[in-house]
Amino acid sequence: MWQQNLARSLPWSSARLRLRESRPEDAAFVNRMLKDPDVMRFLGGPLSYSENLVRESIVKRSGWMDSLYIVETIAESTSVGHAGILENTNIGESEFDFLIAFLPEHQRNGYGREVLELLRDRWMVEAGRAHCTASVRPENEASVKILVRCAFHRVGEYVDRYGFTRHTYRYENDAAT
């Protein structure tokens, strides 16, 4: 399973941040993220899971916890957000999407771009690919900006199952060709 292979290669680090697997003790933090209206505005709205259910999902690696990782600072080991890699067949067969989110107090600090670069580069190495893809709600200005800053270019769009238009983006690793 790609999720297990990927997990074995963690943690991944950038200049300021570390991406690591979630642990049962992260349940309160993950639940806080899922309940925050600002964090979840473009991600299906705040979700009302119990902390116990989140902990159980972490322990069993069930559903979305299978490929959702904690982003923490290297300096303090403070959890600032989470990041994930999700299969998205709306983009194409065997194509993937990146999910990145930070608590409001850790947004607008350049972390989004830093984590997207990390996911982009490490995912292509681990998956043995020379490209990667992503999708975004066009009204999510910060997400569009980090994709463009990380050299993704727009390739199409689709309407998701909630009726929202999502733009699709692609990055080509020119060095690999």
Ligand SMILES: CC(C)(COP(=O)(O)OP(=O)(O)OC[C@H]1O[C@@H](n2cnc3c(N)ncnc32)[C@H](O)[C@@H]1OP(=O)(O)O)[C@@H](O)C(=O)NCCC(=O)NCCS
């Ligand atoms: C999207 C998100 C991950 C971006 O991370 P971030 O660390 O705040 O972004 P950065 O600090 O790297 O900023 C990237 C750019 O977006 C801009 N930006 C940040 N927040 C913005 C906002 N709310 N509105 C408009 N522009 C914004 C920054 O000024 C920066 O622009 P620049 O490159 O011209 O300087 C973050 O806003 C977030 O967690 N949002 C909630 C969850 C979410 O919607 N995730 C995306 C779906 S996967």
